[in-house]
Amino acid sequence: MTVGATLETSPERISYLRAGYTLWSWLTTTDHKRIAVLYLYSITAFFFVGGIAAALIRLDLATPGGDLLSNEGYNRAFTLHGVVMVWFFLIPSIPATFGNFLIPLMIGAQDLAFPRINLASWYLYVLAGMFTLYAVVIGGVDTGWTFYTPLSTLFANGYVVSALLAVIVVGFSSIFTGLNFIVTVHKLRCPGMTWSRLPLFVWSLYATAIILVLATPVLTMLLILVCVERVFGIGIFNPDLGGDPLLYQHLFWFYSHPAVYIMVLPAFGVLSELVTAAARKRIFGYWFIAYSSVAIAVIGFLVWGHHMFVAGESMYASAVFSFLSIAVAVPSGIKVYNWIATLYKGSISLDPAFLFAMGFIGLFVIGGLTGLMLAMIAVDVHVHDTYFVVAHFHYIMVGGAVTAFFGALHFWWPKITGRMYNITWGRITAALIFLGFNLTFFPQFILGYLGMPRRYHVYPPEFQVLHVLSSAGASILAVGYLLPFIYLLYSLRHGQPAGPNPWGATGLEWTVPSPPPKQNFAEMPIVTRPPYDYPIRDPMSRE
Amino acid sequence: MSDQPAVHSPYLEAAQQREADFLGMYIFLATEIMLFGGFLAAVYVVRVLHPQEASETAQQLNLWLGSFNTAVLLTSSLSMALAVQLSREAKRRAVVIRLCLTMALGLAFLTIKGVEYYQEYREGLMPFSGGLNPLSKPGEQLFFNFYLVGTSLHALHLMIGIALVSVLAWRVARSETPLPRRAVTVELVGLYWHLIDVVWVFIYPIFYLAR
Numbered sequence: 001m002t003v004g005a006t007l008e009t010s011p012e013r014i015s016y017l018r019a020g021y022t023l024w025s026w027l028t029t030t031d032h033k034r035i036a037v038l039y040l041y042s043i044t045a046f047f048f049v050g051g052i053a054a055a056l057i058r059l060d061l062a063t064p065g066g067d068l069l070s071n072e073g074y075n076r077a078f079t080l081h082g083v084v085m086v087w088f089f090l091i092p093s094i095p096a097t098f099g100n101f102l103i104p105l106m107i108g109a110q111d112l113a114f115p116r117i118n119l120a121s122w123y124l125y126v127l128a129g130m131f132t133l134y135a136v137v138i139g140g141v142d143t144g145w146t147f148y149t150p151l152s153t154l155f156a157n158g159y160v161v162s163a164l165l166a167v168i169v170v171g172f173s174s175i176f177t178g179l180n181f182i183v184t185v186h187k188l189r190c191p192g193m194t195w196s197r198l199p200l201f202v203w204s205l206y207a208t209a210i211i212l213v214l215a216t217p218v219l220t221m222l223l224i225l226v227c228v229e230r231v232f233g234i235g236i237f238n239p240d241l242g243g244d245p246l247l248y249q250h251l252f253w254f255y256s257h258p259a260v261y262i263m264v265l266p267a268f269g270v271l272s273e274l275v276t277a278a279a280r281k282r283i284f285g286y287w288f289i290a291y292s293s294v295a296i297a298v299i300g301f302l303v304w305g306h307h308m309f310v311a312g313e314s315m316y317a318s319a320v321f322s323f324l325s326i327a328v329a330v331p332s333g334i335k336v337y338n339w340i341a342t343l344y345k346g347s348i349s350l351d352p353a354f355l356f357a358m359g360f361i362g363l364f365v366i367g368g369l370t371g372l373m374l375a376m377i378a379v380d381v382h383v384h385d386t387y388f389v390v391a392h393f394h395y396i397m398v399g400g401a402v403t404a405f406f407g408a409l410h411f412w413w414p415k416i417t418g419r420m421y422n423i424t425w426g427r428i429t430a431a432l433i434f435l436g437f438n439l440t441f442f443p444q445f446i447l448g449y450l451g452m453p454r455r456y457h458v459y460p461p462e463f464q465v466l467h468v469l470s471s472a473g474a475s476i477l478a479v480g481y482l483l484p485f486i487y488l489l490y491s492l493r494h495g496q497p498a499g500p501n502p503w504g505a506t507g508l509e510w511t512v513p514s515p516p517p518k519q520n521f522a523e524m525p526i527v528t529r530p531p532y533d534y535p536i537r538d539p540m541s542r543e
Numbered sequence: 544m545s546d547q548p549a550v551h552s553p554y555l556e557a558a559q560q561r562e563a564d565f566l567g568m569y570i571f572l573a574t575e576i577m578l579f580g581g582f583l584a585a586v587y588v589v590r591v592l593h594p595q596e597a598s599e600t601a602q603q604l605n606l607w608l609g610s611f612n613t614a615v616l617l618t619s620s621l622s623m624a625l626a627v628q629l630s631r632e633a634k635r636r637a638v639v640i641r642l643c644l645t646m647a648l649g650l651a652f653l654t655i656k657g658v659e660y661y662q663e664y665r666e667g668l669m670p671f672s673g674g675l676n677p678l679s680k681p682g683e684q685l686f687f688n689f690y691l692v693g694t695s696l697h698a699l700h701l702m703i704g705i706a707l708v709s710v711l712a713w714r715v716a717r718s719e720t721p722l723p724r725r726a727v728t729v730e731l732v733g734l735y736w737h738l739i740d741v742v743w744v745f746i747y748p749i750f751y752l753a754r
Contacts, residue, residue, distance in 0.1 A: 110553035113563045179570045187563040188553060217574045218581035221696075225585070228692055234670040235685045236692070242596065242681035247588050251581055524555075 013517040015418065030115035033516060036101035037416070038122050039092060046088035046129060049136075051481065053081035057457075058440075058474040061467045066457035074457040075142035076158060082145025083163060087170045088129060090401055091259060094266035095212075096121070096177055098408045099205045101416060103181060105509035105516060106199045108190025108525040113183035121176035124169055131166035135159040144455065146256070149237035149248045153229040161230055164223045171216045171223075174262075178212030181205055190508075192527030199507055199531055200289050204269030207293040211258045211265075211300065219255035222248065246312055253304035261300040263397055264364075265293055267404030268335055271357055274407050275339045276532045277505035278354035279346025283532045285338040292331035299328050309380045318377055325375035332368055336361060351503065352426025356407030359434040363399025367392060370445065385455075388448025391441045399437050406433065406484065413488060414502045418515040419495030425487040432480035439473025506533050561727055568731045572738050575700075579742045582696070586689050586749055593682025600678055600686040601754045603668055605659055609751040612655045613743065619648035620740045623708075623733045630729040633722045635715060638729065642712035645736065649705045656698055690750045697746055700739050707732050 016033045019025070026034060056077045060068040069077060100118065104111050112118050135141055141158035143151055147167075152160050185198070185206050198206075225236050226248070235241025237248045268289075276283050283289065305313055305321030313321075339361060348354065370392040373379045383389060410426050413419075443466040452463050459467070501510040508525055509516075554560040590597045626641035663669050667676045668687055678684045711732050714720040720728050 104553070113553070114567060115553070117567075175574055179567060179574075182570055183563050183566045186566055187559055213570055213574050214577050217578035221578045221581045224696070225582075225692060228688075232670065234688045235681075236688055238685075240681070242589075242593055242683075242685045244588065244592060247585055251585060254581070 013513070013519070013522060015513070015515045016518045017418075017515050019518040028119075030111070030119050031518060032100050032104050032112050032115065032118060033416075035118050035122055036097050036099075039096040039100060039125070042122070042126060042129065043089050043093055043097065046084050047481075049133075050081050050084035050089055051478070053077050053084065054474070055478065057081060058471040060457050061459075062471045064459050064461045064464050064467075066459075069457065071457070072142060072157070075144075075455070076140030078455060079141045079144050079158070079163075080136055083141070083167070084132060085397075086145055086259070086263075087167055088125075088132065090263040090397055091170075091174060092125060092177070093263075093401065093405050094270060094408060095181070095205055095208055095262075096125070098201075098270070098412060099181060099208075099266065100177070102412065102509055103184055103202055103205060104188070105512065105520055106202055106507055107185065107188060107193050108508050108521060108527065109184065109188035110520055112180045113188060114180050117176050118180055121173045121180070124173035124176065128166045128168075128170035128173065131162050131169060135162035135166065138162075146252060147223070147226060148252075149226060149229070149243075149245050150239065152226055153237060161227055164227050164230075168220050168223050168227075171220045174212045174216050178209035178216075181209035182213065185209075190521075190525050190527060193508075194527075196286070197527055197529075197531050198290075200272035200283065200286070200293075201266075201269035203290040204265045204272070204293045207297040208262055208265045210294075211262050211297050215255045215258040215262075215301070218251060222251045222255070246308065249308050249311055250304070253307045254301075257304040257307065258297075258300045260393070260396065261296055263401045265296060267360065267364075267401045268293060270404045270408045270411075271335075271339055271360055273505075273507070274353050274357040274411055275342050276534065277411070277503050278351060278357065279343045279348050280504065280534045281342055281346040281532075282530075282534055283338065284341035284344075285334070286531065288334050289338050292334045295331040296328060299324060299331070303328060306375055306380070309377050310384050322375055322377050326372060329368060329372050329375075336365060336368075350427070351410075352423060352430050353407050353411035353503075355427055355430035356403055356410060356433075359430060359437075360400060360403045360407060362434070363395050363403060363437060367395025367399055370395065383448055385453055386448035387444040387452045387454065390454055391444035391448060394441045394444070399441070403433065403437070406430075409484065409488070411503070412509075413491070414498030415509060415514045415516070417492055417495075418498055418513075419491045420498045420502060421491035421495055422487045425483065429480055429483045429487075432476060432483065436473050436476030436478075436480050440470050440477050441473070443467075443469045443473075506531070564727060564731060568734050572734060575738055575742070579696075579745070582693055583745055583749060586686075586693065589682070589686055589689055590749070590753070593686065596680050596682030597686040598754055599680075600683045600690070601750060603663075603666070603677065603687075604690065604751050605662060606751050606754075608655055608659050608662075609747060612652050612659075613747050615648050615652050615655065616740050616743050619645045619652070620737050622648065623736045627726075627730050627733040630715070630722050630726040633726075635718070635722055638722065639712050639716045642708055642715065642729075646705055646708045646712065649701055649708070653698060653701060653705075656694065693746055693750065697739070697742055700742070704732075704736050704739050707735065 016031055019031070026038065029035060056069065057074070060066055060074055060077070066074060100112070135158070138159055141156070141160055141163040143156045143158065143160055147160070147164065185202060189198070228234065229236040229238065235243050237243040237245055239245060272283060272289055303321055303325040305317050306325045309318050370388070374383070374389065374392055406429075410421070413421060447463055447466045450463070452459060498514045500513050502514075508527070511525070512520060550557050550560055554563065622641045622644040626638050626645065629637045629641060660669070664672045667673070668678060669691070670684070670688065676684070678687055711720065711729065715722065715729070
C-alpha cells in the first residue's frame with residue numbers, strides 16, 4: 001500500500017479521477033475508465049426509470065381490479081419497464097461499465113482499441129435515452145417491449161416511432177462497444193497474456209461482444225422496416241397487404257433471444273472472478289468455462305424459434321428449436337458445476353461480493369431449470385404467455401444478471417473509487433436482495449401455472465394472495481436496491497482507502513493502485529503465470 | 544517526415560495498430576452483412592410466400608437500367624481497387640484521379656437510380672404516386688415496398704461511401720493523408736466501398752433478375 005501511495009503522488013501516475021475536475025474533461029474524455037463511470041451514472045439513472053415503472057406495475061397488481069392505473073396506463077407502464085430495463089440497463093450494464101473499466105486493466109493494455117469510438121458509443125446511448133424519455137413524456141408507448149406487428153404498425157396509439165428510434169440508436173451504441181472489445185482482446189494483450197491466461201471475465205465479454213456485433217444489426221434493420229411501415233403506412237408486415245407478422249417475430253427473436261445471452265454471459269464472467277477470489281483457489285475447469293461461454297454464444301443464435309411455439313411455426317421447426325434450447329443447458333450447467341467445484345475445500349471469506357455470487361447461483365439455477373421446462377413444447381403450450389414465463393426470465397435477468405451486476409459493483413468498487421465501503425451493510429444488502437427477489441418472483445411461477453396471463457392487470461380475486469405476496473417482495477427488493485446508494489456513496493467521502501488489492505485477488509487489475517492511474521500501467525506488464533494463480537505469491541499485494 | 548506510420552495510444556507498434564484498424568473494419572463490415580443479410584432473408588420469405596406476385600412485380604422493374612447500374616457500380620469498385628494499389632506506391636496524383644472517378648461512378652449510379660425511381664413514380668408503382676397502380680394484388684405492392692426500402696438503404700450507404708471518398712480524395716490531394724504512410728486509410732475506405740458493391744450484387748438478382 002505504501003508503494004501505491006508513493007506512485008500516486010508522482011505526476012505521471014495521477015489517478016484517473018484526479019486527471020481533470022471539470023465537467024468538460026469528463027464529457028470529452030477518451031479514457032476507458034472515465035467512460036465506464038459515465039456509463040455507470042447513466043445506466044443507474046435508467047435503472048431508476050425502469051424501477052419506477054416496475055413499482056407502478058406491482059402497486060397496480062395489488063388489487064384484482066387494477067385500481068391504480070387505467071388499461072392504457074398499465075400497458076404503457078410495462079412497455080416502459082421492458083424497453084428501459086432491456087436496452088438501457090441490462091444490455092449495457094456489465095459490459096459497458098465493468099467491461100469498459102476492466103478489460104484493458106485485465107489484459108495489460110492502456111485503453112480499448114478505439115477510444116473515440118468508445119466515447120461515441122456513450123453519446124449514442126445518451127441520445128437514445130433522450131428518445132426514450134421523449135416518448136415517455138409525450139405520452140408513452142403501449143406495444144410491449146417486443147413491438148409486435150401489426151399491433152405496433154397499425155393499432156398502437158402510443159409514440160411508437162420515438163421508442164423505435166431509441167432502440168435503433170442504442171443498438172449502434174452496443175455495436176460500437178462490441179466491436180471495441182473484440183479488437184481489444186485480439187490486438188492489445190500484453191506480453192505473456194496468452195488466450196489461456198485471459199481472465200474468464202474477458203472470455204465471457206468476448207463471447208458477448210460477438211453476439212452484440214452479429215445480432216444487433218438484424219434488429220436495427222427490422223425496426224427500420226417497422227418505422228417505415230408505421231410512418232408511411234405502406235405494407236411491410238401488414239397481413240391485409242400480404243405481409244407476414246410471423247416473419248417479424250422470427251427476425252425479432254433472432255436478435256432478442258441472443259440478447260438474453262448478452263445480458264447473462266457477462267454475469268457468468270463476473271461469477272468466475274468472484275468465486276475464485278472468495279475461495280482463494282484456482283478456477284476448476286478453466287477451458288470448460290471459457291469455451292462454454294463461446295458455446296452459449298453460438299448455440300444462442302439457433303434457438304430463437306422457442307418463442308413462437310404457439311405462433312404458427314411449423315411443428316418440425318418447433319421440435320428442432322426445442323432440442324437446441326435444451327442443449328443450451330449443457331454449457332450453462334458446466335459453468336455452475338465448475339463454480340461449485342472451485343469452492344470445494346476453498347478457504348472462503350463471506351465478503352458481500354461472494355454472497356451476491358451465491359445468490360446468483362441459486363437464482364440462476366431456478367431460472368435455468370424453469371427455462372428447460374419452457375423449452376419443452378408440451379409444457380410451453382400450457383404456460384405460454386403466463387406469469388410462469390415472466391417469473392422464469394426475471395430469475396435469469398434480475399436474479400441472474402442484476403445480482404451479478406451488484407456483485408461486480410461490490411467487488412470492484414474499491415478498485416474504481418479507491419475506497420472501502422461498509423462490509424456489514426454489503427452483506428445485509430445481499431441477503432435482502434436474495435429474499436426480496438424470491439418473495440417477488442417465486443409466487444409468479446405458481447400464478448402462471450394456475451393460469452394468470454401476462455400483461456393483464458385485472459385478474460380473478462383468487463389470485464390476489466399471490467399477487468400481494470409478490471408486491472410485498474418487490475418492496476423488500478426495492479429497499480435492497482436502494483441501500484447500496486447510501487453506503488457506497490457514503491464510502492466515497494468516509495471510506496477507508498482500499499489499497500491496490502483489498503480482496504487478495506489475482507489479476508492485473510489488482511496490481512495497479514486504486515483508483516487506477518490515468519495511464520493504467522507505469523510500464524508494460526509481463527505475464528508469466530497462469531490465471532487465478534492462488535494463493536498469491538507476491539506478498540506486496542496481500543494484506 | 545519518416546515513412547513509418549504515426550503510432551498513437553493505446554498502441555505500441557505500427558503493425559499492431561494497422562492490424563487493429565483492419566480487424567475493426569472487418570467487424571464493422573460483418574455488422575453490415577448481418578443488416579442486409581436479415582433484410583434479404585425477409586425478401587426471400589416474401590418471394591416464397593407470394594411467388595406469382597413477386598415475379599409480376601419484378602417484371603415491372605426496369606431490368607436494363609438495373610443491369611447498367613450494376614456495371615457502373617462494379618466499375619467504380621475497379622477504380623477504387625486501383626486507387627488502393629496506387630496509394631501503396633505513393634502515386635498521389637494518380638490516386639486522387641482514381642478516387643474522383645470512383646466518386647463520379649457512385650454519383651452516376653445514384654442518378655440512374657433516381658431516374659428509375661422517377662419512372663416508377665410516373666408508372667404509379669410507388670406508394671402515394673396516385674393514379675392507377677398496376678400492382679393491385681396484395682403481395683405485389685408488398686414486394687415493391689421491400690424493393691423500395693432495400694434499394695434506398697443501399698443508396699444511403701452509397702451516399703455515405705461517396706462522402707467518405709470525397710473527404711479522402713481532398714485529404715490525399717492536400718497531402719493531409721500522406722502516402723504511402725497512410726495508405727491504410729485508403730484501403731479501409733476501399734473495403735467499405737467494395738462492401739456496398741457486394742450488397743448490390745445480392746440486391747440486383749433478388750429484385751431484378753429473378754423474374
